[in-house]
Amino acid sequence: MTLLELAKKQGKAKVAIAARVGGAVLDLSMPAPEDGSAGWVTAADPEGLEVLRHSTAHVMAAAVKDLFPDAKISIGPAIENGFYYDFDVETPFTPEDLARIELKMAEIVRADLPFVREEVSREEARGRFRGEPYKEELLSEIPDERVSLYKVGNFIDLCRGPHLPASGKVGAYKLMNTAGAYWRGDSKNRMLTRIYGCAFATRKDLEAHLALLEEIKKRDHRKLGKELDLFSVNDEIGPGLILWHPKGAVVRRIMEDFWRTEHARAGYDLVFSPHIAKLDLWRVSGHLDYYRQSMFGSIEVEGQDYQIKPMNCPFHIQIYKSRMRSYRDLPIRYAELGTVYRYEPSGTLHGLLRVRGFTQDDAHIFLRPDQLDEEIFSLLDFTLFVLRRFGFDRYDIYLSTRPEKYAGTVDNWEKAEAALKKALDLKGLPYEVDPGEGVFYGPKIDIKIKDMLGRSWQCSTIQVDFNNPERFEAEFVAEDGAQRQAIMIHRALMGSLERFFGVLVEHYAGAFPAWLAPVQVDVLPVTDRQDGYAREIVARLRAAGYRAEADLRNEKLGFKIRESQLGKVPYALVVGDREAERKQVAPRKRGGEQIPAVSLEEFLEILGGETDKPLN
RNA sequence: GCCGGCGUAGCUCAGUGGUAGAGCAGCUGAUUCGUAAUCAGCAGGUCGUCGGUUCAAUCCCGACCGCCGGCUCCA
Numbered sequence: 001m002t003l004l005e006l007a008k009k010q011g012k013a014k015v016a017i018a019a020r021v022g023g024a025v026l027d028l029s030m031p032a033p034e035d036g037s038a039g040w041v042t043a044a045d046p047e048g049l050e051v052l053r054h055s056t057a058h059v060m061a062a063a064v065k066d067l068f069p070d071a072k073i074s075i076g077p078a079i080e081n082g083f084y085y086d087f088d089v090e091t092p093f094t095p096e097d098l099a100r101i102e103l104k105m106a107e108i109v110r111a112d113l114p115f116v117r118e119e120v121s122r123e124e125a126r127g128r129f130r131g132e133p134y135k136e137e138l139l140s141e142i143p144d145e146r147v148s149l150y151k152v153g154n155f156i157d158l159c160r161g162p163h164l165p166a167s168g169k170v171g172a173y174k175l176m177n178t179a180g181a182y183w184r185g186d187s188k189n190r191m192l193t194r195i196y197g198c199a200f201a202t203r204k205d206l207e208a209h210l211a212l213l214e215e216i217k218k219r220d221h222r223k224l225g226k227e228l229d230l231f232s233v234n235d236e237i238g239p240g241l242i243l244w245h246p247k248g249a250v251v252r253r254i255m256e257d258f259w260r261t262e263h264a265r266a267g268y269d270l271v272f273s274p275h276i277a278k279l280d281l282w283r284v285s286g287h288l289d290y291y292r293q294s295m296f297g298s299i300e301v302e303g304q305d306y307q308i309k310p311m312n313c314p315f316h317i318q319i320y321k322s323r324m325r326s327y328r329d330l331p332i333r334y335a336e337l338g339t340v341y342r343y344e345p346s347g348t349l350h351g352l353l354r355v356r357g358f359t360q361d362d363a364h365i366f367l368r369p370d371q372l373d374e375e376i377f378s379l380l381d382f383t384l385f386v387l388r389r390f391g392f393d394r395y396d397i398y399l400s401t402r403p404e405k406y407a408g409t410v411d412n413w414e415k416a417e418a419a420l421k422k423a424l425d426l427k428g429l430p431y432e433v434d435p436g437e438g439v440f441y442g443p444k445i446d447i448k449i450k451d452m453l454g455r456s457w458q459c460s461t462i463q464v465d466f467n468n469p470e471r472f473e474a475e476f477v478a479e480d481g482a483q484r485q486a487i488m489i490h491r492a493l494m495g496s497l498e499r500f501f502g503v504l505v506e507h508y509a510g511a512f513p514a515w516l517a518p519v520q521v522d523v524l525p526v527t528d529r530q531d532g533y534a535r536e537i538v539a540r541l542r543a544a545g546y547r548a549e550a551d552l553r554n555e556k557l558g559f560k561i562r563e564s565q566l567g568k569v570p571y572a573l574v575v576g577d578r579e580a581e582r583k584q585v586a587p588r589k590r591g592g593e594q595i596p597a598v599s600l601e602e603f604l605e606i607l608g609g610e611t612d613k614p615l616n
Numbered sequence: 617g618c619c620g621g622c623g624u625a626g627c628u629c630a631g632u633g634g635u636a637g638a639g640c641a642g643c644u645g646a647u648u649c650g651u652a653a654u655c656a657g658c659a660g661g662u663c664g665u666c667g668g669u670u671c672a673a674u675c676c677c678g679a680c681c682g683c684c685g686g687c688u689c690c691a
């Protein structure tokens with residue numbers, strides 16, 4: 001008896017697309033276990049959805065092979081929200097090709113062709129995939145003597161499976177776009193043409209996903225940055241270099257003010273360092289060996305090579321080394337909003353999120369080995385405090401451990417990894433271990449924040465470093481009078497101001513909370529009779545430390561309200577004859593909610609409640 | 617950096633082998649208005665840059681620059 005027959009018996013044949021037997025997900029065509037103990041996987045299950053997506057990829061490949069017989073197939077896995085398949089073709093697919101492929105797919109789905117699994121020897125499989133060089137390459141690397149093939153219609157693919165019982169079970173899908181992708185993700189290999197598609201169990205799920213994509217488009221910080229006049233990048237200046245316009249600059253200033261205040265309070269010393277330094281500095285630090293290709297070229301000055309800084313750490317180390325340090329002085333914490341420049345490949349630049357010049361909210365902490373646990377613990381606290389303040393309270397945390405190529409001793413690495421782990425455990429923070437993903441100089445904790453739409457953004461990083469203190473001989477005098485090597489922690493909380501600002505824009509869809517809003521209050525006179533009163537209100541708001549503007553243009557109230565709301569200003573204060581006469585204002589929130597007219601003092605109470613304290 | 621797409625007024629976009637259009641924004645004037653767009657007029661472009669094909673190029677071809685979607689990378 002097959003699993004499909006068993007499913008029929010149990011009345012599950014309609015919904016089941018695969019079966020769970022033991023720990024494995026199997027095709028329904030596989031034999032059922034004697035005792036009939038099988039679980040049913042449906043398209044509503046995560047595993048089922050993956051099967052559905054993977055099978056949709058096969059259906060697409062079948063359609064492509066039908067329309068473009070010369071296309072060479074490679075691989076086509078399920079991914080988040082859908083699938084892709086990479087083909088080697090002479091000329092990449094056009095959007096019109098995608099439409100044709102989609103139609104052909106619909107044919108295959110309508111025909112409800114069975115997915116047929118076949119197990120053959122590797123040698124036989126090699127014969128079947130003659131003329132498919134990518135499949136041949138894969139086959140030659142598979143250690144097993146027997147491999148499985150899946151056939152749908154005339155299309156056969158080397159595949160582990162499992163798959164849907166038939167193409168008719170494919171759900172709602174849509175081909176999205178094409179993209180170049182290196183064979184096996186290696187830039188030394190040939191570039192294939194990838195087709196991305198999304199696939200869901202139901203039309204409704206697909207539509208919800210397309211709606212989400214629309215929402216993401218609406219929140220795009222590049223679009224909002226232009227609309228709200230926050231920042232720009234400019235051809236004449238150069239790609240990846242950000243111009244902060246006055247409104248964006250207000251938000252940045254508030255971010256910086258908050259950051260400086262809290263760092264001073266948390267025991268950091270604020271420092272400044274130059275933008276260039278002798279190239280040798282980066283030779284000593286080791287960055288030149290590891291990251292030369294991401295550094296801007298050096299500049300020759302009076303026979304000496306200088307380098308635009310890609311990092312701040314060597315400068316802070318030199319400040320540390322400017323005099324003898326006692327074990328009593330530690331930890332020493334140097335913090336700087338340090339602007340660095342990195343030569344990112346042109347194809348990776350992206351608005352504020354990937355740039356060539358950016359300001360890190362950087363700090364380097366020098367400490368004794370015995371202080372590591374406690375420092376990491378309080379650092380985690382501090383990081384989460386800062387992130388929460390900006391409205392982020394969901395995180396994905398990763399602990400990255402020793403990579404293959406590393407500096408320092410295994411003993412030190414293990415101690416540092418243990419310290420990081422211990423701090424996370426003590427705080428009760430869930431995290432994932434990324435084995436081998438640490439930086440060459442030490443292990444790290446990365447915190448990705450989740451935005452309003454649940455997307456993750458890498459921002460905070462806490463990295464232990466044994467390498468630099470050794471290379472630069474950053475030492476302290478221990479209790480016994482001996483020179484000991486300090487441990488250094490690199491850390492950035494927002495990561496870079498540019499990137500964090502971009503994430504903030506998308507998180508809030510440009511509607512910043514009142515404490516961050518570039519303009520907090522628009523004062524809107526109904527006619528020019530109230531211009532004087534409006535000016536007075538603005539002056540008083542500004543005197544109280546708020547950012548307020550009057551819209552004195554010769555326009556109707558409706559127009560001014562519309563503009564204020566599109567500008568995402570938290571409050572509009574309508575002032576007409578009534579308000580002017582009674583010395584009141586009529587507040588309106590940007591969402592449209594109207595508040596009955598109140599005195600300015602009462603309004604200041606409301607506003608103050610939202611901004612905590614006016615941070616100017 | 618690699619593959620593909622795109623580049624027309626400040627912005628969003630239409631358009632054609634015979635040297636360009638709309639809406640919004642801007643300017644001028646009228647309107648004095650109560651919670652998401654008042655009306656009229658005016659002005660605005662070396663069609664990304666440089667080369668080529670052609671009697672003629674914004675349109676076709678090439679190179680470059682930039683942007684977009686991916687890939688690779690991300691201390």
